[in-house]
Amino acid sequence: MTDRYATFVQSAAGRALVKRLGLPDPPRLRRFTPGDPLLPAPFVLSGDGRLTDRVRRILLATGATMRDTATDPTTGTAEPAGGAADTTAGAADRRRAANGALIYDATGIVDSTQLRQVYDFLHPRARSLASGGRVVVLGTPPEECATPRQATAQRALEGLTRSIGKEFGRGSTAQLVYVTGDADDGTWVSLEATLRFLLSGRSAYVSGQVIRVGSGRATAPTDWHRPLDGQVVLVTGAARGIGAAVAEVLARDGAQVVALDVPAAGDALAAVANRLGGSAVQLDLTAPDAPARLAEHLAGRYGRVDAVVHNAGITRDKTLARMDPDRWDTVLDVNLSSQERINDLLLERELVPAGGRLVAVSSIAGIAGNRGQTNYATSKAGVIGLVQSLAPALREREISVNAVAPGFIETRMTAKMPLALREAGRRMNSLAQGGLPVDVAETIGWLTWPASGAVTGNVVRVCGQSLLGA
Amino acid sequence: MTDRYATFVQSAAGRALVKRLGLPDPPRLRRFTPGDPLLPAPFVLSGDGRLTDRVRRILLATGATMRDTATDPTTGTAEPAGGAADTTAGAADRRRAANGALIYDATGIVDSTQLRQVYDFLHPRARSLASGGRVVVLGTPPEECATPRQATAQRALEGLTRSIGKEFGRGSTAQLVYVTGDADDGTWVSLEATLRFLLSGRSAYVSGQVIRVGSGRATAPTDWHRPLDGQVVLVTGAARGIGAAVAEVLARDGAQVVALDVPAAGDALAAVANRLGGSAVQLDLTAPDAPARLAEHLAGRYGRVDAVVHNAGITRDKTLARMDPDRWDTVLDVNLSSQERINDLLLERELVPAGGRLVAVSSIAGIAGNRGQTNYATSKAGVIGLVQSLAPALREREISVNAVAPGFIETRMTAKMPLALREAGRRMNSLAQGGLPVDVAETIGWLTWPASGAVTGNVVRVCGQSLLGA
Numbered sequence: 001m002t003d004r005y006a007t008f009v010q011s012a013a014g015r016a017l018v019k020r021l022g023l024p025d026p027p028r029l030r031r032f033t034p035g036d037p038l039l040p041a042p043f044v045l046s047g048d049g050r051l052t053d054r055v056r057r058i059l060l061a062t063g064a065t066m067r068d069t070a071t072d073p074t075t076g077t078a079e080p081a082g083g084a085a086d087t088t089a090g091a092a093d094r095r096r097a098a099n100g101a102l103i104y105d106a107t108g109i110v111d112s113t114q115l116r117q118v119y120d121f122l123h124p125r126a127r128s129l130a131s132g133g134r135v136v137v138l139g140t141p142p143e144e145c146a147t148p149r150q151a152t153a154q155r156a157l158e159g160l161t162r163s164i165g166k167e168f169g170r171g172s173t174a175q176l177v178y179v180t181g182d183a184d185d186g187t188w189v190s191l192e193a194t195l196r197f198l199l200s201g202r203s204a205y206v207s208g209q210v211i212r213v214g215s216g217r218a219t220a221p222t223d224w225h226r227p228l229d230g231q232v233v234l235v236t237g238a239a240r241g242i243g244a245a246v247a248e249v250l251a252r253d254g255a256q257v258v259a260l261d262v263p264a265a266g267d268a269l270a271a272v273a274n275r276l277g278g279s280a281v282q283l284d285l286t287a288p289d290a291p292a293r294l295a296e297h298l299a300g301r302y303g304r305v306d307a308v309v310h311n312a313g314i315t316r317d318k319t320l321a322r323m324d325p326d327r328w329d330t331v332l333d334v335n336l337s338s339q340e341r342i343n344d345l346l347l348e349r350e351l352v353p354a355g356g357r358l359v360a361v362s363s364i365a366g367i368a369g370n371r372g373q374t375n376y377a378t379s380k381a382g383v384i385g386l387v388q389s390l391a392p393a394l395r396e397r398e399i400s401v402n403a404v405a406p407g408f409i410e411t412r413m414t415a416k417m418p419l420a421l422r423e424a425g426r427r428m429n430s431l432a433q434g435g436l437p438v439d440v441a442e443t444i445g446w447l448t449w450p451a452s453g454a455v456t457g458n459v460v461r462v463c464g465q466s467l468l469g470a
Numbered sequence: 471m472t473d474r475y476a477t478f479v480q481s482a483a484g485r486a487l488v489k490r491l492g493l494p495d496p497p498r499l500r501r502f503t504p505g506d507p508l509l510p511a512p513f514v515l516s517g518d519g520r521l522t523d524r525v526r527r528i529l530l531a532t533g534a535t536m537r538d539t540a541t542d543p544t545t546g547t548a549e550p551a552g553g554a555a556d557t558t559a560g561a562a563d564r565r566r567a568a569n570g571a572l573i574y575d576a577t578g579i580v581d582s583t584q585l586r587q588v589y590d591f592l593h594p595r596a597r598s599l600a601s602g603g604r605v606v607v608l609g610t611p612p613e614e615c616a617t618p619r620q621a622t623a624q625r626a627l628e629g630l631t632r633s634i635g636k637e638f639g640r641g642s643t644a645q646l647v648y649v650t651g652d653a654d655d656g657t658w659v660s661l662e663a664t665l666r667f668l669l670s671g672r673s674a675y676v677s678g679q680v681i682r683v684g685s686g687r688a689t690a691p692t693d694w695h696r697p698l699d700g701q702v703v704l705v706t707g708a709a710r711g712i713g714a715a716v717a718e719v720l721a722r723d724g725a726q727v728v729a730l731d732v733p734a735a736g737d738a739l740a741a742v743a744n745r746l747g748g749s750a751v752q753l754d755l756t757a758p759d760a761p762a763r764l765a766e767h768l769a770g771r772y773g774r775v776d777a778v779v780h781n782a783g784i785t786r787d788k789t790l791a792r793m794d795p796d797r798w799d800t801v802l803d804v805n806l807s808s809q810e811r812i813n814d815l816l817l818e819r820e821l822v823p824a825g826g827r828l829v830a831v832s833s834i835a836g837i838a839g840n841r842g843q844t845n846y847a848t849s850k851a852g853v854i855g856l857v858q859s860l861a862p863a864l865r866e867r868e869i870s871v872n873a874v875a876p877g878f879i880e881t882r883m884t885a886k887m888p889l890a891l892r893e894a895g896r897r898m899n900s901l902a903q904g905g906l907p908v909d910v911a912e913t914i915g916w917l918t919w920p921a922s923g924a925v926t927g928n929v930v931r932v933c934g935q936s937l938l939g940a
Contacts, residue, residue, distance in 0.1 A: 112807045112852050119790070119798045119844075126791035148859035149810060155855025156806065159847035162839025162940060167789055208839060208940065319637055320589070321596035328589045336626065337582045340619060368939055369632025369678060374589075377629035382582050385625025389618035469838055469939020470632060470678065 003410060003426060006433045026426075026433035027171035030132030032201035032442060034225065034252065039100030039199055041130045042067040044074070046121050047105030051138050051179055051191075055103060058192045062224075064199075067099060074099050074128035098130035101199055105138045106157055107179070110150040118160060126168065134199050135174035137161050141212055144181050154178070158210055165208035165465045166430050173198075173207035173430075173465075186218035190454035196224060197446040205439035207430055208465035211458055217355045217398040218453035221254075227449040229254035232302045234294075236285060237312030239265035241411045242361070244272050245437035246309055249445045251276035258298065258305070260285075261312070285312055285338040286330075291345035298351055305346065307357040307448040310339045313379075315413070317372045328375045335379035340386065347394075354398040359447045360387060361440075362405040364463055368470045380405075384459050391457030400456035402447045407463025408434040429464035473880060473896060476903045496896075496903035497641035500602030502671035502912060504695065504722065509570030509669055511600045512537040514544070516591050517575030521608050521649060521661075525573065528662045532694075534669075537569060544569050544598035568600035571669055575608045576627055577649070580620040588630060596638065604669050605644035607631050611682055614651050624648070628680055635678035635935045636900050643668075643677035643900075643935075656688035660924035666694060667916040675909035677900055678935035681928055687825045687868040688923035696724035697919040702772045704728040704764075706755060707782030709735035711881045712831070714742050715907035716779055719915045721746035728768070728775070730755075731782070755782055755808040756800075761815035768821055775816065777827040777918040780809045783849075785883070787842045798845045805849035810856065817864075828864075828871040829917045830857060831910075834933055837875055838940045850875075854929050861927030870926035872917045877933025878904045899934035 006026040008014040018025050030040065042065040045056055060066060067074070104121050108114075118137065129135070137157055145151035157176050165174035175198055179191055190213050197203050198211075221227045233250050237243035238259035247257045257278030261269040266282050273280035281297055283290055298305045313335045316327035339360065346352050365373050366380025383403055390401045408414060408425035414434065417425070426434040440462045446452055447460070476496040478484040488495050500510065512535040515526055530536060537544070574591050578584075588607065599605070607627050615621035627646050635644035645668055649661055660683050667673050668681075691697045703720050707713035708729035717727045727748030731739040736752050743750035751767055753760055768775045783805045786797035809830065816822050835843050836850025857873045864871055878884060878895035884904065887895070896904040913932045916922055 112802060112810060112849075115802060115848060115852075116795070116798060119793075119795070123790055123793060123795075123798075126789070142855050142859060145859065148856065148863050151859035152806070152810065152852050152855035155858065156848045156852030159836050159839055159849070159851025160844055162851075163835075163841065163844040163847040164790065164839075166839055166841040167844065319596070320593055320634065323589075323593060325586070325589070325593075328586060328593075332582060332585060336622070340582060340622065365633075366629050368937070369629055369634075369636055371633065371636040374630055374633040374637065377633040378585060378626045379582075379629070381629025381632075382585075382622050382626030385612050385622035386618065388625065389612060389615065389621035393618050467838070468937050 003434055024427045024432045026431065027131065027169070029171050029204040029431065030201040031204045031438065036201060038062045038064045038196065039134070040132060041098050041100035043101035043103055044069060044072055044099050044125065045103045045105070047108065047138070048117065049105035049107030049138065051107055052105040054188060054191070055105065055138065055195065058195060062196065075124035099125065099128045099133060100130050101134040101136065102129060103136045103138070107138060107140045109153045110147070112149070112153045112156060115153055115156055115160070118157070122164070129168055129172050132171040132201070134172065135161065135164050135168065136195070136198055137176050139176060139178050140181055141178040162208045171431060173203065175207070176210045178210065178212045180214045182215050184215045186216045186454040187213060189218040189220045189451050192220070193218070193227070193446065193449050193451035194455060202442035202446060205431065205435035205462050205464050206443055206460065209460055211455065211460060214454050214456060216395065216454045216456070219355060219450040221449070221451060226254035227451060228445070231255045231306040231448070231450065232258065232304060233307040233309065233448055234258040234260060234298070234305050235309045235311055236260045238272055239268040241413070242406070242409065242437045242440050243311040245441040246311055246444050247272050247276055247278065249438065249441040250448065251278060253445055255448070256302070260294070285342065286333045290338065291342045294342060295345050295349050295351060299349070304353050305351055305356070306353065306450070307359065308346065308352065309444055309448065310358070310360045313361060315373065315376050317376070319372050320374045323375065331375040332379050335376070336382040336386070339383070343390070352399055355450060355453055356399045357448050357453065358390070358399065358401040359444050360401070360403040362403040362459060364405055364407045364461065364466060364468050367405055368468050387459060388457060395456070398453065400453050402456060402458045402460065404440060404443050404447070405459055405461045405463070406435065406440050407461060407466040407468070409440060410434045410436055428468065429466040431464035433464065435462055435464055473904055494897045494902045496901065497601065497639070499641050499674040499901065500671045501674045501908065506671060508532045508534045508666065509604070510602060511568050511570035513571035513573055514539060514542055514569050514595065515573045515575070517578065517608070518587065519575035519577030519608065521577055522575040524658060524661070525575065525608065525665070528665060532666065545594035569595065569598045569603060570600050571604040571606065572599060573606045573608070577608060577610045579623045580617070582619070582623045582626060585623055585626055585630070588627070592634070599638055599642050602641040602671070604642065605631065605634050605638065606665070606668055607646050609646060609648050610651055611648040632678045632935070641901065643673065645677070646680045648680065648682045650684045652685050654685045656686045656924040657683060659688040659690045659921050662690070663688070663697070663916065663919050663921035664925060672912035672916060675901065675905035675932050675934050676913055676930065679930055681925065681930060684924050684926060686865065686924045686926070689825060689920040691919070691921060697921060698915070699724035701725045701776040701918070701920065702728065702774060703777040703779065703918055704730060704768070704775050705779045705781055706730045708742055709738040711883070712876070712879065712907045712910050713781040715911040716781055716914050717742055717746055717748065719908065719911040720918065721748060723915055725918070726772070730764070755812065756803045760808065761812045764812060765815050765819050765821060769819070774823050775821055775826070776823065776920070777829065778816065778822065779914055779918060780828070780830045783831060785843065785846050787846070789842050790844045793845065801845040802849050805846070806852040806856070809853070813860070822869055824868040825920060825923055826869045827918050827923065828860070828869065829914050830871070830873040832873040832875040832929060834875055834877045834931065834936060834938055838938050857929060858927060865926070868923065870923050872926060872928045872930065874910060874913045874917070875929055875931045875933070876905065876910050877931060877936040877938070879910060880904045880906055898938065899936040901934035903934065905932055905934055
């Protein structure tokens with residue numbers, strides 16, 4: 001479960017060897033610890049759009065420091081001949097003045113010829129980004145744009161941010177955030193939640209993503225350090241691995257956690273629940289009476305469930321030719337069908353109140369397909385379908401539904417992979433390392449916040465911008 | 471421009487070595503030659519949906535042979551213990567009776583528990599698919615489904631087909647075709663066009679794709695062997711490479727080709743046009759008067775243009791930090807903005823008649839982003855935005871607009887790549903080889919057919935199901 005190569009590379013001896021041999025160089029990621037400042041260095045914000053003022057106010061209120069673009073010492077046109085490293089005196093100044101985040105409001109762009117603005121902002125600052133820094137480009141959802149020209153330009157931003165994610169390195173990440181033009185109060189709360197997630201170390205292993213902030217009900221917390229204060233959150237598959245990490249992060253952020261797992265995992269489950277001061281539910285989710293029993297438990301104990309994290313999932317890998325029917329049925333039922341039955345009953349009994357959040361766990365395999373995983377990939381593609389179809393259906397009830405899609409995460413499951421496959425999985429992403437369960441947990445956590453309610457219908461990959469996709 | 475490794479592997483000596491050393495084994499692809507039968511072996515068709523009868527009639531009319539599912543000798547439950555190769559007598563029968571295509575109509579599936587039907591059809595036939603065979607699953611677009619349960623199950627099919635594309639091997643491909651429930655005459659014509667493309671060798675390098683067939687104007691050809699008979703088709707960047715291959719395929723299929731390229735490529739362009747009996751237009755597409763000059767040429771000579779293939783494109787690679795503004799501007803203008811100006815003027819002057827088709831060339835870089843290609847990836851992501859925004863806007867005028875997104879294609883451009891990068895690009899896909907310009911050309915060709923008019927808003931990758939994506 002540990003990436004010994006990454007640990008070695010981050011040692012003094014390792015750094016020297018990696019440089020000399022040109023080996024993969026996984027950077028140490030900036031991960032979140034309560035009390036951390038939002039950013040390790042000032043941010044620069046620019047752009048000629050409708051969001052600039054709003055974002056400035058949001059970020060200044062977090063205590064982050066803004067660097068003025070007019071007097072920004074981090075820019076410079078010095079482009080050494082032959083592409084050698086920039087060793088001028090000005091470059092040293094710029095490194096000292098490293099930026100924690102480069103944020104561009106591109107919502108003012110209505111034609112592809114205006115995309116040059118984003119280049120003009122990023123080109124002179126490309127080398128100024130601090131280690132673990134953040135690039136965030138803000139746009140308008142193409143599907144909302146008034147003209148094809150505007151939609152085209154807004155959609156083009158995706159190619160730009162994904163390329164930056166692959167290019168800037170040193171543990172930095174790049175995201176595109178589309179903010180609805182029909183903004184309401186919920187939009188601004190959820191934009192703040194999203195920026196607090198993306199700029200902080202919570203999003204350490206999230207890069208190259210496109211996130212949509214819509215409108216609707218979203219409630220800011222009294223204290224952004226406890227974004228889940230007083231919230232009842234159910235986590236399935238919580239006894240170990242990613243599920244246990246989710247339970248832990250949610251409890252840290254103030255939630256009352258209802259930890260659920262199969263009876264066979266009862267001891268591990270009890271340990272998680274006790275440590276977090278939550279409650280434990282032993283239940284086989286595929287049992288015919290599971291939805292009713294779960295609903296009764298939640299109704300009796302809490303009267304509601306503010307957020308549900310459908311994390312329980314299994315693999316039973318075989319090629320389709322060699323796959324017995326039981327492997328198909330079990331994986332589909334645990335990963336998808338049981339989740340549908342539970343959602344339907346909790347919603348039917350109105351146990352998820354207005355403002356509630358559902359979060360499901362998909363997978364890169366659900367996006368790209370995978371050899372030997374027809375069953376798993378079908379179930380995880382179905383989870384994406386569930387999110388995309390339930391999101392509009394639940395809009396009226398003000399309930400959000402999103403998914404995360406983990407890439408290569410260091411767990412007991414990946415520790416069992418053959419070495420070559422494991423190393424390929426670890427390195428074939430922009431951060432050149434596998435993620436940790438906590439990275440998935442932090443992303444799920446953000447989507448369970450009441451403040452994130454206007455983020456719905458999203459599938460957010462937690463994959464270090466894996467090369468794999470569709 | 472040749473893949474010597476693939477040539478070697480397909481030799482007798484090469485085959486022996488590859489087997490012994492466990493090297494990548496690029497299969498010989500089944501490519502199209504005029505007069506080929508649609509399939510190299512019978513197809514099996516099953517499913518409990520609204521399309522089964524229609525597809526049966528379409529395929530029988532092409533002369534293809536159907537194998538009855540009831541008496542199908544290719545099925546068998548023989549699953550040798552320990553997963554060894556199936557050497558039973560029954561297996562030999564099944565190999566002799568190899569299937570050219572496995573086609574499942576999954577439109578009847580309204581709940582994830584029913585996905586088992588597709589497993590039941592494919593599992594016993596997984597080993598029966600002929601070399602270069604085809605798997606096609608037919609579904610209903612999730613966004614049209616009546617219930618979230620149905621949408622979820624239909625969306626899940628994507629994970630299944632993409633996994634099959636990665637699993638079945640031997641030059642076979644797998645696709646998911648979503649056919650609108652609001653079908654009209656155009657739907658059936660375009661479904662036939664799409665099946666004729668996907669089942670034939672024309673789609674040799676297309677796998678793991680999701681294609682949507684909608685409704686609207688689509689006209690079947692008098693003779694399916696000349697699907698572009700009498701059509702005037704403009705191809706930009708036609709002097710060499712992929713553009714020249716496009717011009718050739720279109721002319722072969724009956725089109726009058728208008729071949730366009732920059733004046734500097736005039737000789738090569740004239741050679742292409744002369745060989746194909748088409749006309750040549752020398753024009754710098756980024757010139758301010760280019761759209762008007764092009765419109766006047768088309769109006770004067772043909773009075774119309776039935777289809778436009780926007781193939782012209784350039785790369786000017788550099789990391790963003792090292793990219794001078796000219797590299798940004800030129801790439802964006804050639805690959806995206808000039809295309810928008812030309813579309814707008816041709817449409818404004820009504821030179822593209824009802825039933826016309828626009829086809830643009832995007833790229834995997836536009837989908838996934840690429841290091842050192844912020845400019846190119848932005849322009850190619852913009853092309854996707856252009857397709858997605860123009861498609862609904864042009865529906866009323868009955869003009870379709872689609873894009874292809876090539877992966878690693880053997881061209882002069884890729885021949886110049888460093889060896890390691892080139893080999894990685896060639897092998898990191900389900901077919902373990904690079905595509906040829908003709909593969910992109912055949913895919914573009916299909917989208918320019920009058921019969922494909924009800925296929926609109928699609929971005930179809932021609933990448934052998936490259937691992938790369940987003």
